[in-house]
Structures are given as C-alpha cells and as structure tokens.
Amino acid sequence: MNTESDTSNGVQFEGKETYVKDVFTEIASYYDEMNEIMTMGMVQGWHKFLLDKAGDFTGKKCLDIGTGTGELAFLDAERAGPDGEVIGVDITPKMLEFAEIKMKALDLPKDVVFEEGDALNLKYEDNSFDIVSSGYMLRNVTDVQQAIDEMYRVLKVGGKFVVADLGQPDNRVVHYFYKWYMKHRVTKMGRKYDKGKVIDGKVPAYDWLTSSVVGFPHGKEMTAKFMAAGFKDAKFCTKTFGAVYFYYGTKE
Numbered sequence: 001m002n003t004e005s006d007t008s009n010g011v012q013f014e015g016k017e018t019y020v021k022d023v024f025t026e027i028a029s030y031y032d033e034m035n036e037i038m039t040m041g042m043v044q045g046w047h048k049f050l051l052d053k054a055g056d057f058t059g060k061k062c063l064d065i066g067t068g069t070g071e072l073a074f075l076d077a078e079r080a081g082p083d084g085e086v087i088g089v090d091i092t093p094k095m096l097e098f099a100e101i102k103m104k105a106l107d108l109p110k111d112v113v114f115e116e117g118d119a120l121n122l123k124y125e126d127n128s129f130d131i132v133s134s135g136y137m138l139r140n141v142t143d144v145q146q147a148i149d150e151m152y153r154v155l156k157v158g159g160k161f162v163v164a165d166l167g168q169p170d171n172r173v174v175h176y177f178y179k180w181y182m183k184h185r186v187t188k189m190g191r192k193y194d195k196g197k198v199i200d201g202k203v204p205a206y207d208w209l210t211s212s213v214v215g216f217p218h219g220k221e222m223t224a225k226f227m228a229a230g231f232k233d234a235k236f237c238t239k240t241f242g243a244v245y246f247y248y249g250t251k252e
C-alpha cells in the first residue's frame with residue numbers, strides 16, 4: 001500500500017474512500033465477532049464508557065456517525081428511550097444491512113433509522129442534534145478535521161459529542177507489547193477471517209486496521225482538532241494503557 005503517514009490527518013492514500021468501503025463490505029459479516037476477539041471482550045465496556053460522557057440521553061435526538069453494524073446506535077437508542085430519536089449513518093451499505101438484521105432481534109424503545117451517508121458531507125441541517133456519537137470511524141476518513149467540523153455543524157448549541165478511536169500507548173514498555181500484539185496477534189487473528197484477500201490491489205482488511213493506527217493523531221493532537229472545530233471544552237481520556245482514546249465536549 002502506498003501510504004503517506006501524515007501525523008495530523010492519519011494515513012492517507014489515493015483511492016482511500018473506495019478502499020475503506022470495500023474493506024468494510026468485505027468484513028461486515030464478521031465485524032462484530034472479530035471486534036470481540038481483538039479487544040478481548042472489552043469493546044462493549046468501551047462503548048458504555050464513551051456514552052456515559054454525554055450525560056443524560058432521555059428524549060434526545062442523536063446521530064451516530066460511521067455507525068457500522070449499529071452497536072453504538074443501539075445503545076444510544078436504549079438510553080434515549082421512546083421519546084428520543086436515533087439516526088445511524090454510514091458510508092458502507094453492507095455494514096448497514098447487518099445493523100438492520102441485528103435490530104430485528106432487539107427490543108429497542110424505538111428503532112434506529114439507518115441511512116447511507118458520508119461523514120464528510122452530512123445531509124443533516126445545522127444545529128439539528130442533541131448528541132453526536134462516533135466510534136472508530138475517524139481513522140477511516142480522508143479528512144479528519146472535516147469530519148469533526150461536520151459533527152460541530154449538525155449539533156445544536158448545548159449539544160454534546162462523544163467520539164472514540166484507537167491510539168497508541170505512550171509508555172515505552174506498553175508500546176512495545178502493543179506493537180507486538182497489533183502486528184502479530186491481530187493480523188494473525190484477522191487472517192482467519194479475511195483470508196489474506198487483497199482488496200483493490202492493497203493490503204487485506206485486518207492489515208488496514210493495524211496500519212491505520214500508525215501516525216494517527218490521538219490525545220492532545222486530536223483534542224486540538226475538536227477545539228479548532230469550535231468545541232471550546234473538548235477533552236480526552238484513555239483506557240487500556242492508551243490503546244483507545246475517548247473525546248468529548250459540548251457545543252457552546
């Protein structure tokens with residue numbers, strides 16, 4: 001893969017948008033299972049921890065961006081209750097198909113509305129949501145700042161954003177083990193699922209997961225992007241020794 005690792009915008013290359021869509025189309029049927037395995041069962045806890053940062057969801061209008069198979073959107077809907085409203089938007093139709101299938105087996109207070117759309121050019125009006133959530137999408141976009149600017153635009157004044165993505169542990173010892181885990185364990189586990197299938201002439205799906213983390217802005221650098229969008233109180237915290245980062249704040 002011809003990647004250009006730019007510390008301010010993550011890994012970018014020609015054809016990234018199509019490649020990312022093709023990756024998620026390929027892995028949609030086993031995405032949830034692989035997430036459980038790779039995170040050693042921690043992903044659900046991370047989702048809940050993230051949403052807690054947005055406070056009370058009751059009756060709120062929520063947008064989950066890069067919703068994938070809908071895991072965060074379903075939690076938004078449980079918290080928003082029957083008077084709330086949740087839209088889950090994603091650029092990959094196949095991921096949304098699985099979200100729809102999963103929703104049939106759930107007893108949500110109100111169904112999530114899943115829609116195809118691009119995080120860089122959201123089709124929603126300015127100031128229209130109370131809460132924006134987004135999990136593990138930012139590494140996949142071609143312009144991180146634009147995606148964050150769009151979150152700001154669609155939030156109402158007083159609205160809250162909660163965003164999670166991967167980072168890299170700063171502690172050198174932990175970093176060493178993290179790199180080993182990502183390079184050897186995650187790629188090896190992924191190979192059982194993605195079968196090493198080359199996508200668009202580029203690396204297989206789970207190699208993208210590991211390579212997209214390298215040079216991806218996290219912590220203070222990412223928080224600065226939320227501040228640049230207008231979120232004056234943007235903050236971050238981490239879990240799992242800095243492998244995962246949570247960003248949150250309010251549109252004033």
Ligand SMILES: C[S@@+](CC[C@H](N)C(=O)[O-])C[C@H]1O[C@@H](n2cnc3c(N)ncnc32)[C@H](O)[C@@H]1O
Binds near residue numbers: 068070095134136
């Ligand atoms: C790693 S998955 C995360 C899915 C879900 N949020 C979760 O936590 O499990 C990233 C998702 O972002 C979506 N995505 C990537 N680029 C996007 C874009 N420009 N606009 C909307 N969704 C995008 C992908 O299709 C994929 O479903």
